[in-house]
Amino acid sequence: MLPLRLSCRRLSSASALRASLLSSGLSHVPSLGWGPCSLVAATSDLGLPPSAHTLALPPASLAPLAGGGRAPLVHHHMAQCNTKLRELREELLPSWQAQALPDSDRRAHLLRSRLLMNGPFVLAGNWDEAMAVGALPPQAGETATHLGEMLAVVQGAGGALSPLEAHAERAALGAAYVASELFMLSDGSEGFEDTGRFLDERLRELDALAAAAPGGGGGG
């Protein structure tokens, strides 16, 4: 709790504070949802007055058609997951290269790991809300950017492809990921194992299609 009349102490810069609010806010999303209430809870974690939650809440995001103030946390989650996924890839690449693990297995592992990052929100029952917010027209562009970055991280675990092949593969991986994300919403299995199997099945289908295409030899 804060005293009402504070001395004017210096706090960290706005961008750093915004990032801290969003990161801390994510920890409250399972219980408080994707809206401003999680950001308000984050102000308490950071020793700020509740009104400071607006620092992480652009006015344009507050309109109902823009997500009612839920988009900042959704997109922050996506950005954080991309960072973690990139770090995971860098950590695993040396051992994968040593084992000569096929590209398809590497991609499957990364996509599965990425799906599990949504796990806490699926269990809390509000991941569908995040997906809906991300699909709103004012948010779709940023959502597509985060998805594109995620797929670039996944593709970066494999060998080089021609631009056309890379583009086609990215679209295919994106489709498999989104389908698995939807499947996960109703997956009650331990550790989302059924989603992992669903994803593997989709990726096998894509590899089979690629192998059957004229001049196709699969992605490894």
Added chain:
Amino acid sequence: MNDFMSAGVHRLWKDHLLASLSLPPTLQALSRSPPAGSPEQPLYAHLDVAGGTGDVSFRVFDELSDCLPSLRLPPSGGKAPQATVTVCDINPDMLRVGAERAVALYGADLVETLDEPPSPAKPLRFREGNAERLPFDPCSFDSYTIAFGLRNVTDPSRALRNALELLKPGGRLLVLEFSRPPNPLLSAAYDAYSFNVIPPLGAAVAGDEASYRYLVESIRKWDDQAQLTERMEDAGFQGVAHEDLAGGIVALHSGWKL
């Protein structure tokens, strides 16, 4: 006249200003865990400057009282209200108009008018003051709004520095003001409308073409979006951002005291 000039859209801009304050989750949190401090202090204190007739402040008061229904009850036992809205203007006549409207809407029990002594128990207060040096203690307010008033202040930078002083740490300033449409086509159409339609409209509706011509010219001389952002940053606000409304004819700037 505001309704004629903006085809009533100024109401939407002010609604957007209110929504940007994001009051409901703040008040929910404050009601659950009130800040430590004297029980005479309200949970939330808002200041609206240059808003004599009450357009913005009534919106804020309505939102606060939706979240804190006790705000609408007549004060009892001299107890401090859970939230306050203070309306400040340099023009006492505008304040009297606003106070009359407030009394008609909410009742005299809830409104401290200009001509009565300060009444700490009343949540809606009308006070005369110059935005460059407002008569309040430092770190008194959680939010500060000024709608279509900053460009009329003699020294806007000084007013912004004063705003920073009056806000509590973590507090937010919102400035709703005319700006410059970045799109050249819209800018040309806006200029044509401003110089050829508004002054004659002022003559026809308010009987005062000269004042409305001055209004249009003052808007053209005022800061654009980037200039106001720089002015707010120079005053000490952080995280300054703006949002264009109506294609940039109006902009909503916000900054925080960190």
